Amino acid sequence: MGQVVIMKKFFDREAFLLSGFDKKQKRQSLLVSLLLVLFFIVSAFTFFNALYGFVDAIGSIVSGSIDVALRDIVRSIPLILSAFMSIWALLLLQAFYRNPNPERWKKSVMKDSICLLCFALANLLFVIIGRFAGVYLSLVEGSPSPWYPLDSVLFSLIFIALGVLAILYVKRVAKDSPYVVPSRGEVRCKARGLYCTFLAFWLLMALFGFSAGLFSIFIYDFLHGHAFFGVATVIAYLMPPLFLAAWEFYYHELKMENKKRFLLPLAIVGLVVSIFAAALYFISLGLDRDAPSNAGFGMFPIAFAASVNIATMLVVACPLIVSIVALINGLRLRKKAN
């Protein structure tokens, strides 16, 4: 009964930090949230691109052609740097989202902006030198797009502009009128390394899951009896990004006391949903064991023919792990409270 009452309060306005914000803070907060979503989407696709280039090179190494792998990795550096650029832009925005205090926020923004500028400038330099050194036969020699690697140069220029803007904002605008939106999410001190590693893994799985989930809607052969498997796989892929969205935009938007109260019921809901998604995936595979390869497996860049199943299992496992960790934490908090 108690759980039901809590569930009803899940969407109570007063449970969220936002209820304590003034008008300007709400506007800033909305803008940062929207930009976070936008850069998450951009990062998901650039990460997928980089993974595609990288995995092909890994395939060459596994097959014993290290020379081919090196040639291809060098050629794909703009793909990899583009992923770094967009993910770093995401981290830069994250600094606006979680700002424990103005000083720390300034430091984070400066650090992330400089990193972003370094990646973007490195890419610019690499393409120019690469063209002269013969890595590229032309600035538009093609693959993965007709304008590659020129398109990565234009991409770099956008991120250079973003980095410069962020630095100017900290140096000029925020000097007199600091960015003051309260932080969402505490900065951990205990086991920070492990926590950050897990979050990074989760972020990468979410980026992969988001792009794979969206791509698979378009590239999957839902005909020829593969529809059930297709739907089950799309659901499995979208689980990690959905869980990340719930974590960032729901759990971290809650006031501290509500976070403690809501963690356990949220974890239970998460566990049920992820078990359902996992079960759906395995049932659909059992009914259509040819599907992963015959319905199209472009969304499995991390897998070659033999390991396609393992790749999906990793994705399916991610929300389960998140839910179990949340469940353990929720139980721990409840025990503490009692």
Added chain:
Amino acid sequence: MKTKTWAVLLPLLATSLTSCGAVSNYADHLEDYVETMRFHEKFNILQLTDIHWSYDSSTLASRNYLDKLLQQVQKHISDTQGAGAKIDLIEITGDQFMLANAYHVETFLKFFEEKAVEYGFLYTAIWGNHDRHGLYNPNWLSDQFGKAEHCIFIDPEDNLYGRSNFVINLTEDGTSASTTKWQLANLDSGASFSETAISPFRDYDYIREDQVDWWLKEHARVGESVPTIAYYHIPQQDNLEAWNAIHNDGATYKHKFFKLEGFADNGNEAYASKFIEEGRNHNLKAAFMGHAHNVDWTVDYKGVVLGLGVKTGTELYFAHIDTKDTDPAMVEGLASVGINENFDLIGAALVTLQDENNFELEHLYYNERATSDFVAWVKW
């Protein structure tokens, strides 16, 4: 109202998720899987395989290589068969793409369409395991092959396993009304399959029973005595059997070229294909495939020539042939081709149908080099 709505919606949803759409039974529409070409003596079929365009390929560099390779082949044909002779058909035997997107597919087809006009050939594309491994819908890829003007490709909405199962009948006058002299059977050897729902690994696919049955029926339509050459992607277990028979049991089958890595059959007898075994009784002269880039070994195994094509281009991986290498397989391969300098095992394979019953096979090793390109033709 809600209960009623669900009562209607749920069965509809279940049907839409499990239905296959309107599919035909392959055995009832055998004529839908047939293309014809006019046969003539010295009919040249060039096999390109495992081109592997991917995200980190330079399509420009690869097109340059393919362009020069086609020039070499045309020159060789003109030199050996006379000025009027040409490549008649190109069989692209799988893994054209891996980790690729629509740009790669469109660029690839544009290139082959241009070359088809320039050289006057037709071409076919057979699915390899990695052609399904890209950012496009497999049905879209089939449509692109099907729509290309000079590409022979058939993928009906049917219950036959795979996507590129069709035959090209080489007839007297190029129409199905005249006698078939040779049949070219193209088969989709699939990608992979799970033995169980929770298997962490997948096995390489094999030519399935319904595909064998389909080909036997297509072959029966043109006459049991018509000689056939099959093209598909993944080597079946017969290649390994032949290798073991020669190297373990001392069999004396004619064999040639290189085998520097394993074949790709899954090694499980429960999933062994009967295609070659059945073909032996139905005038199957040869089967050519790709998939294993470091292998271009060819063997005459109990009356059927089983040959891997030469990997085309430098994408993903290929073997460097070193004349100083002491590995027995390398030594054996080098002795069979009689080449005395280092080279890369990339190029193409050319089958020439000499007359109504005989064919010749040659392997071209073609490497781009800074000074002068390496070109070696080796006869089977």
